[in-house]
Structure formats: structure tokens, C-alpha cells
Amino acid sequence: MVTKAYGAYAADKPLEAMDIERRAPGPNDVQIDIAFCGVCHSDLHTVRSEWAGTLYPCVPGHEIVGHVTAVGGEVTKFKVGDTVGVGCLVDSCQRCPSCADGLEQYCENGFTATYNSPTQDPPGHTLGGYAQRITVTEKFVLKINHSEDRLAAVAPLLCAGITTWSPLRHWKVGPGMKVGIVGIGGLGHMGVKLAAALGAHVVAFTTSESKRQDAHDLGAHDVVVSRDRDAMKAHRGSFDFILNTVAASHDLDAFTSLLKRDGTMCLVGVPEHAHPSPNIGVLIFGRRSIAGSLIGGIPETQEMLDFCAEHGIVADIEMIRMDAIEEAYDRMQKSDVKYRFVIDSATLAG
Template sequence: MTTKAYGAHAADQPLQAMDIERRAPGPRDVQIDIAYCGVCHSDLHTVRSEWGGTRYPCVPGHEIVGRVSALGGEVTRFAIGDVVGVGCLVGSCQRCASCADNLEQYCENGFIGTYNGRTDDAPGHTLGGYSQRIVVDDKFVLQIRHPEAQLAAVAPLLCAGITTYSPLRHWNVGPGKKVGIVGIGGLGHMGIKIAHAMGAEVVAFTTSEGKRQDALDLGAGAVVVSRNKDEMRAHAGSFDVILDTVAASHSLDAFTALLKRDGTLVLVGVPEHPHPTPNIANLIFARRTIAGSLIGGLAETQEMLDFCADKGIVAEIEMISAQQIDEAYERMLKSDVKYRFVIDSASMAGG
């Protein structure tokens, strides 16, 4: 089935309209007419091959919201017309210990990404949500309960939402816990909203004084400009968890020093160049931990969507047409978005 999409044929080429082929739904497949797709920084890294290994043509997009338009004969969880989502995964081995624990993102045989993942379908790799339609195994399709008016702002929950929700849940964030969120961007703004909704004391860290009021409006109880040593020192040894969403290389020492004994600094951003080696004494003398976290499994992603629906949480977005994607990438590089671009898939009809 031919579907309109936006993608690139090479790392140094702009994204452009293209026609791609989607498979006919198999017995366990769900066909989704895409309404909205969020724009993640990973899309930019991949389409420009900044992480290497990009397969072309590359159609990015893994923050997908749409409606079911066709079903395989064995699918029972969904009906035609249901509002559904697809995140970063469209397949995993379903045999390893991680898959058995509903942690498909840690599949020991390698999960299949929504784009740039190996597949038997032509062209030999998955093509993502910058398109009008997608066909996905029903296990990797998620139910969305948010009201119609919020659906565009739900799309970023499928990556930015689960990327922050999963570590906050894993490290038991809730009432009585003090949580720091480093970086107020696509990920960080979701981390602030979710940690606040979980009942934690939330402190936002930013390098920009201009983002102080924004962070307070998002739900932070306090804001620290991380370049201000006095502001940083005032919070020394007081955090249970700090979630670091910054994808640029930076020193971690200033943040590990803010942790309580047994506190954890969780990294969710992958820098282009490694972070400087942390001061090990900071860790040893207070049994502190530096950890990492990757998106979430399907069960936890559904839990996150339900939590956000119950709490009225969505992303702060700016809607764009498909024709504005390259411009949006350039603005994203300058942090000129509050806080997530979302593509209106209807705009692809015009090519």
C-alpha cells in the first residue's frame, strides 16, 4: 500500500515528500491512519546520521497518534476507529528475560525501532511516523484515553513522556522525595510535569535565567540556575533522585554532589561526545549512583499514558506542517521551541 511520507535519501539532503510502501495487515497487525507525529531530537540525529548506521531512505518519527483503520483477523484489543499510539518500538524478540519482564526496550536480541530498524519488509528497514499511515504488530500499539482536543499534545508522550516517567517510577519518586530535573526542553518539561503529578518536591535546573518562570509554571517548586554556584550549594546533599535530560556533554560532578547518601543521578540523554569522567570520591563517600534509563516497555508506556490521562498531562507543543520539518530541525538545534514540535499529518496530502 502506497503512503505519503517525508524523509531523506542521504544524510546531507533535506527531508522531502516521498511515497513509501506499507505492508498489508497480517493476522496480528493494526493499520493506523496517523493524525500527529512528534519531532524528537533522535529523529534529527538519525536522519543526519550523526550516530552512524542510518539506512536510507530514512523516514523518522516515533511519537505517533492516530486512528485504527484496519485490523488483522486475530486482533481483539482494538476496533476500527480507536485512537491509538505507537512509540519507539515496533518489535522485539519476545523470548529473552527482558521481554518476559515487559522490558522490551532492553531486549537482549535487539528491539526493532519504529524507524531505522531491520525488517523483512521493503526497503529492509522500518520507516517511521512522518507519514500518513503505518502498520504495526498489535502488541506494540497503545490505547489513548485523552480527549480529542489534546491528541496532538499527546504524541510526545510516546517518547519524551515515557523516557522521563520510567526512571521516575523505577526510582520510586513520590511524596516525600526531592527530585531534580536537569534541562527544560522536550524531555525536561515532561519530567517536571510528571514528577510534580507524582507528588514529589521538584527542583528544575537550567542554565538560563529566562526559563525560571517557565519551569515554575510547569510545576517545579523551585528553580536553580546551574551556573550560579551559590544556588547550587544551597541544595548540596539534599536530592533523592536527579534526572538529567541534557544530551550535550557536561560535567556530572556538580549534580552528584547534590545527592543525598544513596541518591541517584539518572541519565536519559545520549551525548554526541562522552561526559568528562566523574569524581569518583563524590560517589564512594556517600554511596551515590550514576545510572541510565531507556524509554520504557509496552506495559509501562500504557501505564504512563493512563497516568497522564488521569492527571490531565500533555506536552507543550508547537504544531507544524510536514513542509516545515527542516526548519523545525534548525530551530530545535537552537532550543527555539517550547517544548516539542508536532507534525500535522494532514499536511502531507499536499506533498
């Protein structure tokens, strides 16, 4: 099925309109007309080959919200007209221990990403959500319960939301805990909202004094400018958990020293250059941990979406036309967005 899309034919070429092929729904497939697609920094890294291994043509996009237009004969969970989402994964082996535990993001045989993964569909690799429609196996489609007028702001939950929700849930964040969120961007702003909704006392860390009020507005109880040594020192040894969303190389010791005994700092941003080696003494003398976390599995993503619908949580977004994506990428590199761009997929029609 020919579908209008937007992508790039090479790393040094701008994104442009193109026609792509989508498979007709098989017995277990769900066909979705895409209404909105969030813009993730991973899209930029991939399409411009800032990460190795980009396959062209590259159509990014893994924060997808839309409506079901057809289902295969064996599909039981969805029907035509349902409002659904697709995140970073569209398949996995379904046989390994991680898949059996609903943690498909850690599939031991390699998951299939929504774009840039090998597939039997043309052109031989997956093409993402910067398109009018997509066909996905039922198991990797998610139910959206938010109201229709909020769907654009739901789209970033499929990556930014689950990337922060998964570690918050794994480390059992809740009432009585003091939780730090480092970085107030696409990921961090969702981390603040979710940690606060889970009942934690939330402290936001930012390098910019200008983001203080924004962080409070998002739900942070306290805000610390991390360049202020005295302000940082005042919180030493007091955090149960810190979620570090910053994708730039920086001094991790400044934050690990803020953890209580047995506290954990979880990293969800992958820096272009390695972080300076952490001070092992800081870890040893407090039995502190530095950990990492990758997106989330399908059951956990559905849990997050249901929680957000129940609590009225969505991302803070700026809507753009599809043909404004290059400008959006340039602004995103300058952190000039509060806090996620979302593409109105109707603009692909012209």
C-alpha cells in the same frame, strides 16, 4: 500499500515528499491512519547520520498518534476507530528475560525500532511516523484515552513522556521525595510535569535565568540556575533522585554532589562527546550512584499514558506542517522550541 511520507535519501539531502510501501495488516496487525507525529531530536540525529548506521531512504518519527483503520483477524485489543499510539518500538524478540518482564526496550536480542531497524517489509528497514499511515503488530500499539482535542499534544508522550516516566517509576519517585530535573527542554519539561504529578518536591535546574518562570509554570516548586555556585551549594546533599535530561557533555559532579547518601542521578540524554570523568570520591563517600535509562517498555508506556490522561497531562507543543520540517530541525538545534514540535499529518496530503 502506497503511502505518502516525508524523508531523506541521503544525509546531505533535505527531507522531501516520497511514496513508501506499508504492508497490509496480517493476522496480528493494526493499521493506523496517523493524525500527528512528534519531532524528536533522535529524528534529526538519524536522518542526518549524526549517529552511525542510518539506512536510506530514512523516514523518521516515533511519537505517533492516530486512529485504527483496519485490524487483523486475530487482533483482540483494538477495533476500527480506536484512538491509538505508537512509540519508539514496533517489535522485539518476545523470548528473552527483558521481554518477559515487559521491558522490551532492553530486549537481549535487539528490539525493532519504529524507524531505521531491519525488517522484512520494503525497503528492508523500518520507516517511521512522518507518513500518512503505519502498520504495527498489536502488542506494540497503545491505547490513547485523552480527548480528541488534545491528541497533538499527546504525541510527544510516546517518547519524551515515557523516557522520563520510566526512571521516575523505577526509582519510585513519589511524596516525601526531593527530585531534581536537569534541563528544561523536550524531555525535561515532561520530567517536571510527571515528577510533580507523582507528588515529589521538584527542583528544576537550568542554565538560563529566562527559563525560571517557565519551569515554575510547568510545576517546579523551586528553580536553580546551575551556573550560580551559591545556589547550587545551598542544595548540596539534599536530593533523593535527580533526572538529568541534558544531551550535551557537562560536569556531572556538580549534580552528584547534590545527592543524599544512597541518592541516584539517572542520565537519559546521550551526549555527542563523553562527559568528563566523574569524581569517584563523590560517589564513594555518599554511596551515590550514576545510572542510565532507555525509553520504556510497552506496559510501562501504557501506564504512563493512562496516568497522563487521568491527570490531564500533555506536552507543550508547537504544531507544524510537514513541509516545515527542515526549519523545525534548524530551530530545534538552537533550542528554539517550547517544548516539542508536532507534525499535523493531514498536511502530507498537500
